[in-house]
Amino acid sequence: MSLSETAVDRAPSSGRIQQHRRYLMCKPAYFTVSYEINPWMHKADPTDTPKAVRQWQTLYDTYLSLGHDVEVIDPIEGLPDMVYTANGGFIIDGKALGVRFSVGERRGEEQPFMDWFGSHGFEVVEPIATQEGEGDILLAGDTILAGYGFRSSIESHREIADVFDREVVSLHLVNPNFYHLDTAIAVLDPVVGPGGVEAANIAYLPNAFDDRGRGILEERFPDAIRVADEDGAVFGLNSASDGRNVFISPRATGYDAQLRERGYNPVHIDLSELLLGGGGIKCCTLELRGGRS
Template identity: 40%
Template sequence: MKPKMLMCSPEYFGVEYVINPWMENQIHHIDRPQAHRQWEAFHRALSQQAEVFVLDPKPDMPDMVFTANAGLLVDGTFVLSRFKHPERQVEEPHFRDWFQHYAGDVAQLPDSIAFEGEGDALPQPGQDWIWAGYGFRTDLAAHRFIEQKVRRPVISLHLINPRFYHLDTCFCPLPDDRAMYYPDAFDADSLRCIESRIAPENRLLVSEEDAGHFACNTARVHDTLFMNHTSPALRRQLEVWGYRVALCPVDEFMKAGGANKCLTLVLDAADRPHTLHSAADQVSTSC
């Protein structure tokens, strides 16, 4: 069965304001035709392995294309985002309406608590816990709210590098109790927390170069990782672990602070047991 994912078409995508470091000096600098080509190529590749729902965009909401930030869907309960910045708060009613139709059960945080969806909340595949970031765009209080609503433990990780303002920009949980992450995005306590749950042989620490290309901002469907960019060394390690790397460049979207994971939201998690391929079975995939 194909997993289900949500995207939003990029008709109104652009950098119209600055709410993260990636947006600085990028206002009105998006190559819109190129952004459309990149989005279409990614959507086409993703649709081969997942059932992709496409949300209609709204005018004057240039970041709505980053559907990962809409909220978090776990076991039929959708926790709607409360965006930190007013520029994105206008998106909330549109995401709420779509998920009321799709999931029915929509939980809404108090207005005083910020939470930015899968941008800062990532379930560990095959486990019952959820990794959750805080420090820039999500409040720590949101983690307790999520625990109560979806009845899963939430593991809080403190983000300290403003360039990695969402958890999904610097951390990618993987099946078989593995994780790929950029250590310099976290404080010491958070690193110890990760290390307490992920064994040394299951940790893949990405370099500053790979992190800067949002290697951790990966959209996964079973054993395929849809990535904006990867160094040869990182790709080799992922292939040793049994993953197919599908390079789908989305550098126009990186000007707004997002890559492949930011452009998708998981509707039906692809974390059921499956067989990874050996490195000898790898098939090179690209967009």
């Protein structure tokens, strides 16, 4: 979908209401696959950094074309995964919880993200337990959904609840291809809409979770979109939403149809080059809630 096609489809004719978003992104100027820390990364496969930058730029430009604000953190040479800003923290009401990565290759990113939050008006909380930001922590209505099993510890969930004073629902990830929660769940509805906080709609990949996790999701989100394995395998669920427009991989055709049936507007963004590092649209998109614009 072109930018012009995207930009003209802002009216809430379906009843879905577009909400303003403020995001943090990082240009993949130093993107490459120089190590292997997830099943998607293979050092033997060549990467094309200029292509990654072009694809990232399309996502950036699309957000702006739809009226969203995008902040940018400077990339740092030697930290190729900084492009995946969702892993840089978790922010609600101007309070930013930093991250503590489980893998040594990414620990150099921790302080630069916390420094950025502090210099942009956020109250920064340095974490104690291992967790990887919005990669494994998602805000759904008033509730925080938190993943564990591969990259974030379940011990971090108590810390998250204490920092933000919200209910935290723990979900066990069991499929190594979906090692972060944001590869297996997408929050579709706005967190806050007209009249106050709304109950969130989500989409999720059932096979990414254990039986208990599936039961929790079925009980709490009975109307959720259940996404097929083939759409999950192209990182279809690693998507961002403003409540009306849902930014997804063009290869997630089944998910596209499901979204349209529910009145959402799928916006296709190809980040195939960045998928070589195990990241997609949501990985490149950290939501900034509060702070200084």
